[in-house]
Amino acid sequence: MRVIVAAAGTAGHINPALAIANKIKKESPSSEILFLGTDRGLENDLVPRAGFELKTIEAYGLSKKISIDTIKKNIKTLKGVSQAKKIVKEFAPDIVIGTGGYICGAAILAANKYKIPTILHESNAFPGKAVKMLSKKVSTILVSFEAAKARISNKANVKLTGTPTKIKKLDLSKSQKAEAIKRLGLKPEKPVVLVFGGSQGAKAINDSVIKIINEKLNKDYQIMWAPGPIQYDIVKKEINNISKLEAVKIVPYIYNMEEVMNACDLIISRSGAMTITEISIVGKPAIFIPLPNVSNDHQVYNAKVLENVGAAKILLNENLNKDTLNSLVEEIIRNPKQMQEMAENARKIAITNVEDKIYEEIKRLVK
Numbered sequence: 001m002r003v004i005v006a007a008a009g010t011a012g013h014i015n016p017a018l019a020i021a022n023k024i025k026k027e028s029p030s031s032e033i034l035f036l037g038t039d040r041g042l043e044n045d046l047v048p049r050a051g052f053e054l055k056t057i058e059a060y061g062l063s064k065k066i067s068i069d070t071i072k073k074n075i076k077t078l079k080g081v082s083q084a085k086k087i088v089k090e091f092a093p094d095i096v097i098g099t100g101g102y103i104c105g106a107a108i109l110a111a112n113k114y115k116i117p118t119i120l121h122e123s124n125a126f127p128g129k130a131v132k133m134l135s136k137k138v139s140t141i142l143v144s145f146e147a148a149k150a151r152i153s154n155k156a157n158v159k160l161t162g163t164p165t166k167i168k169k170l171d172l173s174k175s176q177k178a179e180a181i182k183r184l185g186l187k188p189e190k191p192v193v194l195v196f197g198g199s200q201g202a203k204a205i206n207d208s209v210i211k212i213i214n215e216k217l218n219k220d221y222q223i224m225w226a227p228g229p230i231q232y233d234i235v236k237k238e239i240n241n242i243s244k245l246e247a248v249k250i251v252p253y254i255y256n257m258e259e260v261m262n263a264c265d266l267i268i269s270r271s272g273a274m275t276i277t278e279i280s281i282v283g284k285p286a287i288f289i290p291l292p293n294v295s296n297d298h299q300v301y302n303a304k305v306l307e308n309v310g311a312a313k314i315l316l317n318e319n320l321n322k323d324t325l326n327s328l329v330e331e332i333i334r335n336p337k338q339m340q341e342m343a344e345n346a347r348k349i350a351i352t353n354v355e356d357k358i359y360e361e362i363k364r365l366v367k
Contacts, residue, residue, distance in 0.1 A: 001031040001366055004091060005052075006098040006107035008059065009041040012274045013100030016121060018050050019164030020097060023355040024362065034091050036084065036107050057083035059102040084110035094366045095119065098138075100128075108134050117365035121358070123163045123273030126301035127151050139365050142358060144273055145305050145349075161358050162351030167278040169347075170262040180263035185249045186222045191333045193218075194264035196226040196254065202270055204317055205289055206231055210238045211322035213248055218326070221333050222247040224264060226254045258282075265339065266332055268325070271303035271314075279306065280350040285342035286312040287328055289320055311346035 003024060007017035014037075021033050035054040037043035047054040058080035084106040088096065096111035098104030099121045111118045118138045122131045125145040135141060135154040143149055144163040152158050172180065178188035186192055197205050206227045212218055225248065227235045232252035236242055242250065254260050261267070261282045269275050271288040279286050286306060290299035306312035313328055332339060351357075 001028050001095070001362075002091065002093045003031060003033045003362075004036055004088065004093040004096045004107065004111075005033060006036040006096065006101070006103045007047075008037040008043050008101030008103040010100075011042055011046065012123060012272050014041070014043050014046050015166075015274065016123060016164050017097070017099040018046065018052075019166070019355060020099070020121070020358055020362075021050075021052060023164070023359050027359055034087075034093070036087065036103055038101070038103060041101065055087055057087070057103070057106060059106055081106045081109055085113055088114055088116065095362060097121070097362070099123075100130075102130070104130050105134060108137055112137055119358075119361060119365065121161075121163075122148055123277075124148065124298045124302055125273070125276075125305050126296045126298040128296070128298065140361055142361060144277060144351075145302075147301070147305060159357075159361060160351070161361070162354040163273060163277045164354045164358065165274060165277050165281065167258050167261060167281055169282050169350075170258065172262055177263050180259055184224055184260065184263070186224065186247070190247065191221045191265040192224055192263065193221050193266045193268060193329055193333070194224045194260060195268045197228055197270055202228070202289070202291070203231065204320055205268065205270075206235055208320055208322045208325045210235060212326050213245070214238075214240050215322065217322065218247060218329075220330060221266075223249070224254075224260060225250050226252065229253050266329065268329070271299040273298075273302055276302045276305055277350075280311070280346045283343045283347035283350070285332055285339050285346070287325070287332070288312055288314050289317055289325075290314065292317040305349065306346060309345045309348055311342045311349075 005017045005021055007013045024031050033052055035047045035052050037054055037056050038059050039056045088110040093116060095117045096107050097119045098107050108118050119140050120134060120138045121142045123144050125147045127148055135152050141158045142161045143158060146160060149158050181188045181192055195209055209225060229252040267279055267284050267286045271290045288303035290303050303314045307314050315328060
């Protein structure tokens with residue numbers, strides 16, 4: 001099988017693409033896979049690191065706004081479609097798969113020209129503009145959440161598969177959980193609240209957590225916190241007596257996220273699609289602070305997927321401060337029964353065997 005995978009920009013687009021590519025190689029080791037991206041995103045690091053070839057083209061979001069900059073970008077994007085057509089013609093794939101980023105439009109249009117089957121994977125609960133524009137041009141659209149299906153006009157070719165992720169649920173015993181918490185440098189006796197804002201961090205969340213720590217508001221809980229590599233040094237300067245903190249562990253980035261997610265009691269984070277998927281898999285109560293000013297408020301819609309089943313609380317960025325955040329944390333951790341119910345509710349939306357479902361769709365289209 002020969003496959004082109006188009007993914008660009010953020011880890012939320014690229015990691016699902018890598019998971020799909022790895023599944024194809026596992027099931028069909030002789031398959032040849034080529035990644036299509038831009039020269040600006042994380043794909044330039046993550047794709048070669050995973051052992052796949054990457055080719056780049058020009059791709060930006062098309063805009064109706066009239067300015068020198070947008071005109072230049074629109075011209076480059078149109079050029080990128082021509083570049084994609086050339087790559088598709090030369091590689092001659094059996095299927096083209098897109099998982100996100102402006103690159104997908106060029107990849108799907110190029111595949112259409114040569115009548116090659118296509119798959120578009122949408123991780124968010126509110127499909128982006130690209131999915132809506134391309135919905136009638138792709139063979140199949142794979143979605144992560146049931147809510148997304150209702151927001152795509154051409155529903156005949158939409159399948160619910162979930163989003164592939166490396167995070168799995170670990171059935172930790174009481175003693176195993178205690179050992180995991182000790183490895184974090186915390187104590188098993190108090191609830192552990194995991195706080196993170198993605199690989200880039202989230203300044204608004206970080207500012208509130210700094211004040212919670214400095215004012216010692218977390219008397220009833222411990223904090224495991226990854227403010228992000230970029231903001232870590234800033235946070236260190238703002239925290240009082242950072243080396244002497246007893247109920248707080250601060251690291252630039254969490255590399256053993258699977259273990260930490262499974263060991264913690266409550267999660268505070270933005271509400272990217274991958275985060276929603278991972279929290280539902282491990283089954284943890286959550287407080288979501290959606291990233292504001294993103295297309296269609298898709299992080300709000302993502303967060304509502306878990307809020308609607310009673311698994312999460314939403315705190316809007318505009319209402320975020322040390323007091324609102326701390327009060328919400330205390331409200332949840334002081335009610336163990338509620339925490340258990342929230343955890344169970346999160347698990348109800350988890351989708352299993354995601355990679356198998358996606359691979360079945362690939363096989364169905366490649367004849």
